[in-house]
Amino acid sequence: MDLKITTLAERLDLVGPAWRMAEDWPEFILHDPVGWSLIGRIVAELPEYVLVATDEDGDVDGDGNRKVLARAFSVPLALRERTGGDLPDGGWDQVMLWAFSDLRHGKRADTVSAIEITVDETARGKGLSGRMLAAMRDNARARGFSEVVAPVRPNAKHLEPAAPIDEYAYRTREDGLPYDPWLRVHVRAGGVIDKVAHASMTVSGSTAQWREWTGLPFDTEGPVEVPGALVPVHCEPARGYGVYVEPNVWVRHTV
Template sequence: MDSGKTSPDSPEVFTLAERPGLADRVGSLDPGRLPEFLRHDPINRDYWSRLYTELPEFQIGVLTGSGSESVVAAGYTAPVAMDPKRLPDRGWDAALEGAFRDREVGRRPNLLCALLAVVGAEHQRRGLSALVLREMRKLAARHGFDGLVAPVRPSLKHRYPLVPMERYALWRREPDGLLFDPWLRTHERLGAQVVGVAPGSMEVTGAVADWERWTEMSFPESGEYVVEGALNPVRIDRERDLGSYIEPNVWMIHKGTN
């Protein structure tokens, strides 16, 4: 999948199947804006590492073109068997878990699902996130999938945790009429359309003490709390010693994969 280098400073794109020795460098890129508690989604815990070992041909890395072999961005995808007209409410969890369960039973995938795009902190605002999405589209076409789908985590929804995702996902800005959210807008500019919401895309539960550690907050009583980085309020039940968070994402489909 190497895109080649047109100049000494142009990026080089590869898959982990092509450059397995760079897996650690790809994995060490910090997702940055992702809050700590999302790392404790049980589906993420059980399946994420298997992307590297079982599906390396679907994991993308981007190198600087300076010859320093510095990994500056990455994209994680998984082949899935899904009806594009009835994408699952569990979104991200369903895609990651389903990719491996489909393999176990021999079910043929028809779509490529974009799970995560990561750009190194010092390389932000260089168009690398859009580059990663374009490479995901190319990857879907190269493997003969019907298209690219994505349970997208909007980048500014955490500022509006009380607004239902069904409304937020359709907000548009003036005067150009493009989607309000920057990450949704990046997908839209590359040909993607919002097709629905995945209301239970990720789910995290833990003891109250766990949530206090993950969020660096105190929860003195039961109730719903607005937590930094969370797209919805976190529900705390002190009587049951339980905190729970259900994250909604936005399903988008890239109509073209060229």
């Protein structure tokens, strides 16, 4: 494989292929209103902070474009000006909102936040996520930043939805590295776990919507364990709604 990683600003022809990657995000995650309204704006307004990976020896599509094997989204924001550098409990949703508020008001960014690293289902198990993380760090440094922060979605936490996130985030193996595979990639890359973002992303919907998204009945009051969810969804069938508040783990990278 001849892997080539570039910014989307350099390869605008790959916008379509980047969106057509084979993903496996849980359906309900796609209904976070912050992500739904802003993720496309990163591509349109901040393409220099979007990285795409292609196999230059691979096949091309009908338009002559290489298949995108991985993508990485990040955003610049004025974190130190706003909080003195402290990371928000609001996590993923909060940095997205801050980044586009700063862009609108012309504030000078001082930090880059990772938003997403996704690897195509056909290219997993080849270390691409770590390579995309390294490329994101390099891209931030090349643009004059000294720090990348990441509201990490621990990718094995969904197997233990009842486990307290404050315990899970700091759980380690015998070698001292994080128990969670995705947190482990970040720490191996030089990242340091900073804190838990207890309300990183919020998805709310009617019980009918949750049934559609998950195939579960959503007819019992209280916590409902949903495949792919890091913590249970709170269900209120008498009132007709369910709310999912996802915790993430903040990791700091000095670049």
